[in-house]
Amino acid sequence: MLGIFLYILGTGAKVSQCRERFQRSGSTISQYFAIVLEKVSRMATDLIALKDPFFSSIPEQIRNDSRYMPHFKDCIGAIDGTHIAAILPPNEQIPYIGTNSTKNVMAVCDFNMCFTFVMAGWERSAHGTRIFLDAIRDPKYKFSHPPNG
Incomplete structure (x- = not known):
């Protein structure tokens, strides 16, 4: 999940590119990104x-x-x-x-x-x-x- 999140942030990749690279469905890519974003957002209030x-x-x-x-x-x-x-x-x-x-x-x-x-x-x-x-x-x-x- 973190790898997908960092890949999207670092490269600006689209879901279609992530599907190919990580061999996951588009909805899985989106779900993983959303999960990590939510965790990072929660950490942000402290950091x-x-x-x-x-x-x-x-x-x-x-x-x-x-x-x-x-x-x-x-x-x-x-x-x-x-x-x-x-x-x-x-x-x-x-x-x-x-x-x-x-x-x-x-x-x-x-x-x-x-x-x-x-x-x-x-x-x-x-x-x-x-x-x-x-x-x-x-x-x-x-x-x-x-x-x-």
């Missing part, structure tokens, strides 16, 4: 974290650049999203109809370009605000909130 969860200092990139300071002194990172192609089992396809079966991924980076939060799995049609609000409201995601003020 992907802020170095300074209290945001005690202004990032050097802002503090030392007059273009950004003082306008972005309270900025703690950047959020962006992307869509990742997915092959879904028939019982999960309804929310994805008309969206080319892609999953929405939201990622947060600090000023050193290190991921501080990643959330994957929403359907493509989900708006970024909806995904963000789910991430900050649900404690299971362990989204880092800045201190009051």
